[in-house]
Amino acid sequence: MDSTGNLDSVVEFTKAITELFKGLFSNLTKNGSSGKLLVWQILFLITIITTLVLLGLLIAGTIKNYKKNSQLMQRFTAVMNSLQTEFPELGELAKECRLLGERIDSRTNRRQNSKKLSILAYDIAKALDVEPKTRFLYFCCAMVFDCGYLEIPGELFRVEVMSNRERQIVRTHVLRFEEYFDFIPAEYFPVFYQAAMLHRENYDGTGFPEGLRGEEIPLQARIIRLLESYVSLTSHRAYHKTLAHREAIAILRKQHGLYDKNLVDILEKTV
Numbered sequence: 637m638d639s640t641g642n643l644d645s646v647v648e649f650t651k652a653i654t655e656l657f658k659g660l661f662s663n664l665t666k667n668g669s670s671g672k673l674l675v676w677q678i679l680f681l682i683t684i685i686t687t688l689v690l691l692g693l694l695i696a697g698t699i700k701n702y703k704k705n706s707q708l709m710q711r712f713t714a715v716m717n718s719l720q721t722e723f724p725e726l727g728e729l730a731k732e733c734r735l736l737g738e739r740i741d742s743r744t745n746r747r748q749n750s751k752k753l754s755i756l757a758y759d760i761a762k763a764l765d766v767e768p769k770t771r772f773l774y775f776c777c778a779m780v781f782d783c784g785y786l787e788i789p790g791e792l793f794r795v796e797v798m799s800n801r802e803r804q805i806v807r808t809h810v811l812r813f814e815e816y817f818d819f820i821p822a823e824y825f826p827v828f829y830q831a832a833m834l835h836r837e838n839y840d841g842t843g844f845p846e847g848l849r850g851e852e853i854p855l856q857a858r859i860i861r862l863l864e865s866y867v868s869l870t871s872h873r874a875y876h877k878t879l880a881h882r883e884a885i886a887i888l889r890k891q892h893g894l895y896d897k898n899l900v901d902i903l904e905k906t907v
Contacts, residue, residue, distance in 0.1 A: 643845040700820055707754065715758055715772075723769055730775075731752075736749070739783075739786065750780070756866070756903070756906070757863060758774060759907075760863075777831040780816070781831040781832045784832065788809055788812075791858055810834075813833070835861050839896050839897075843861075861894070861895060869887060870884050
């Protein structure tokens with residue numbers, strides 16, 4: 637659980653205790669001023685205990701998040717270094733992707749999202765024995781596939797429940813990415829193009845924009861389709877609590893029509 641989840645739990649606990657002592661106070665006030673004093677003393681003690689618990693949980697959550705972010709950056713830096721060592725010609729491409737990914741994260745208010753996705757995409761590609769250069773290309777395109785979001789009005793990313801019209805506007809991001817890919821060499825462009833345009837295709841053919849099915853969907857797009865959902869489920873979002881790895885995998889399996897089952901199996905073992 638992250639620090640926000642901890643805070644929500646403490647708030648619920650505090651509300652429950654408050655309601656309990658409201659009832660107790662109502663009963664004891666019949667006994668006069670001594671009863672009132674006792675109740676206020678108990679309430680004061682509960683407030684102190686709750687505050688200490690809250691602070692403890694927030695500090696623990698902060699430390700945990702700091703460690704997770706440190707581990708994330710170490711992994712990300714390690715893959716970047718390996719990429720530049722093994723394929724120096726991809727070094728500048730990776731740097732440009734990192735900068736663009738950070739712009740997307742900032743616009744969509746999803747902290748470190750591009751880095752989380754890129755590392756997992758690399759790990760899954762490695763588990764699939766994808767050849768090294770392509771593996772690094774998947775790492776790069778997983779940072780920037782959502783660049784079409786930069787064309788979407790920023791206020792839509794702060795809406796908790798979107799209208800049908802707003803959802804349709806957001807869906808157009810899969811068609812509004814090309815101007816952000818001007819730094820990508822022509823030989824690598826198809827990998828990025830397919831990732832950006834087809835990452836919302838579903839394995840059962842119900843996705844968009846083309847309604848592709850199964851292995852008609854390029855591998856990098858199938859990987860990103862899965863990882864985008866997984867990272868969302870295991871990260872704090874305004875519309876849901878943070879889930880543990882096992883809980884997230886269980887939900888992904890229930891939505892089996894959306895994802896490549898083989899990739900879900902690999903993700904379960906990889907993380």
